Amino acid sequence: MSLNRAQKKEQTRRLLINAALAQLSDERSFGSLSLREVARQAGIAPTSFYRHFQDMDELGLTLVDEAGLTLRQLMRKARQRIESGGSAIQTSVETFMEYVTNNQNIFRLILRERSGSSRLFRAAVSREIAHFCDELADYIQSITPCDRAFARVQADAMVALVFNAGTEALEQQSGEQRRALTTKTVVQLRMVAAGSQTLRQQGAAVGGR
């Protein structure tokens, strides 16, 4: 029952992380959180914060990493659903929308820090998204063998559209709206998929140029 010192430390570290996460909302960005607020919500003295993080920045980067992790788990889940039948596009979009709905604060964090005021944060988010695109490009190539660079361009487009849908999803509360958004996004991805096939054929006909 009694915890280790290390365990106890890890515990309050989580308390801080959760405190920060809890303060995030549609009206509150990470940059607007103060060290004192987070410490207060975690139930520790402001100065004790430094026992766990050097900076608020360090806390923030931790959050971004956690978000990336959750995203990767999400990807795996989507792949599983696809293997057991169903449209890859439809399933992926549904999975993503589900994620956004269930992790609004953390997804908002990613969206905001993507073009936020900290180079470090932007770089961190950029890495996560690049990872996302890479894996999708892999998948595209495994389904439709083609030039790597081309697959990457297609993957980038698809990820951009899905993230854009995520942005819009955050503004909607009714399930009805969200469902409409999902089908819209599915159509958009189908456009990209179909179009990329067309371009591939044309390119091949002209001689790979």
Added chain:
Amino acid sequence: MSLNRAQKKEQTRRLLINAALAQLSDERSFGSLSLREVARQAGIAPTSFYRHFQDMDELGLTLVDEAGLTLRQLMRKARQRIESGGSAIQTSVETFMEYVTNNQNIFRLILRERSGSSRLFRAAVSREIAHFCDELADYIQSITPCDRAFARVQADAMVALVFNAGTEALEQQSGEQRRALTTKTVVQLRMVAAGSQTLRQQGAAVGGR
């Protein structure tokens, strides 16, 4: 030479607007600007700020409106270039990239406030983008007659891709990178254009469903 009272007031109002704009950068978001900083940069006392804006929010919304205006001007310019020959997609993307390059701070403002912490700001940006999409949908219909809703879905996708490219453009400084980004975006838009044509044909064959 001597200005009347109203003119002078308008003049310092512009001073405030420009001061805010000047403080924005890749490391400084509008939300992080203080009333005092802006007033200082404009060369007036903090309390005089209130003679022109009720709030920093009011100033911010003014900036968003100005950005929208600039964007509309940009659109017109693009249409002109297209009418005098040239690919619509290529020309549009080039025009947009040019805009982003020349108006980094104001475009960043839009990007950030799109999913920022103020409902008002988000709504304002959302309106501007919707306007953007509407006009593009008009254009698509004028070129390729089709269902309005369908054109709108296509337009949304294209605008999302272009804005995404804008986001990426802000991270790049070499003209080389920017040119690569432009061609990538052009390919992505061609994918959407080609794909939407395919879907339209398929949809018609199945019976408009």
Added chain:
DNA sequence: TAATTCAGCGTACATGTGTCAGCTAAACTA
């Protein structure tokens, strides 16, 4: 058991903030 480590605390300070109250002087109006 005795010595060491260290998570968390309280106090304190300098700094920046938004905004209130009231003044001045120049521009306007009648």
Added chain:
DNA sequence: TAGTTTAGCTGACACATGTACGCTGAATTA
């Protein structure tokens, strides 16, 4: 010209912030 309006000013206020310093007591180690 005499009276009014008003853009901009100074001074002051209460408040929140980040963080330096040094203490305490429990957990750990030797």
